[in-house]
Amino acid sequence: METTELSVNGQIHKLEADSRVTLLDALRNHLGLTGTKKGCDHGQCGACTVIVEGRRINSCLTLACMHDGDEITTIEGLGEPGNLSALQSAFVAHDGFQCGYCTPGQICSATAMLEEAKAGWPSFVSDDLDGPDALSDEEISERMSGNLCRCAAYPNIVDAIRQVAGRQVAGAKS
């Protein structure tokens, strides 16, 4: 058993768990935060995406005990009914889902992805390595390629992200 202190959405949790417990299983099964979803459990689908120390990661491919003292943000920490984050509202407004299972991962991923773009990180499809002036649909698709949507709501997901990105990324390089 490993003792691990996790700061999740601003709240400290003391976890006593087997070393094999992934961060995903710790969040869902030990802390009762079931917003984060288990899809493939192998880092291929992105449903389990959470934000650790400001970076989006696959919570299925990391052990909870490796995150002692880390700050973790899950979908529950981004917003709640009546007080949704900009991306959460945009996903609702643009119908960025069908079944909704991938949505928490999509929104956590997009939240951190917009910060990466604001920091000037280039992507595989960027024309030059100086980072994007604005996020084109091609840039959004490439940067979100780690999040699969089996219902293929991709056009609406891109619409939702573009709406928020348009407000956030534009001007980041000026």
Added chain:
Amino acid sequence: MKPFTYARANDRADAIAQAADATYIAGGTNLLDLMKLEVMAPDKLVDINRLDLSEIGVTDDGGLRIGALVTNSDCAAADRVRRDYPMLSRAILAGASGQLRNKATTGGNLCQRTRCYYFYDTAMPCNKREPGSGCQALHGFNRIHAILGASDACIATYPGDMAVAMTALDAQIEIEGADGETRLVPIEEFHLLPGDHPEKDNILTAGDLITAVILPPPVEGQQIYRKVRDRASYAFALCSVAAIVKMDGETISSAALAFGGLAHKPWRDPDVEALLVGEKPSTDLFGRVADQLLAEAKGYGSNDFKIPLTRRVLISVLKEATDQGASA
């Protein structure tokens, strides 16, 4: 996942002291995947994430020292890498997903294992996973498998992109051994061909800790990383080419070419590069260069297509690198 003991290392000496009977874990994105499938089942994990190996610094001769724990994201976005080694940024950004690049580390990425279907399937024989059990890929599904340097024991490929660019860039791997001594290994000598011992991916032995990757001072010339894969993003290379080509007037003065997706290691062939030096770029020349590269190439059925594919990708990259137009 099989049970294992977990220990967090506080510093390098602590890590190496604990490592004799253990496996290091850094990003863990490949290792944990393999442990869930019980393809790998270490008794003990030593977590090296808290070691002080996350810096990118300039070396005395003007090169770059990339700490082993620098994430793929940070390496690709680092100003010096973007400016002086753009093919390395491009190669890293061509691999995996944003989430994985945020966890995957420079040292760990060098050690990632093949994505051969049979290596991943514990119900199947595989000489890499279980030496002596046989290779099912030889006569099985082998679309992603090697066309160069393979053996009857194993036709798996090294799957990464980062190391392919580092190979063209003449990187060196800094390794601290169990004896506390640090050694530098040229990346071309780091990964191994399968031969009769495909269970060994690279030269690391028990206790060896990758501490950094050293890049030589920036070289002049056009840098290109071209990757061909089955989908537009988040897929391994069927074939990739990392090229640095320098022109002197109308002739090629130097060329470094490394290839991914073709062999058990990033592939580099000095005879191929030598054919280019001192020559004027032409489609005829590039065809002869491709002939040289692929002279010993061998397909195994489903991957036969990689031979003409590699030929076309190489010619296209060389045209772009020498301003002969980007199309094949």
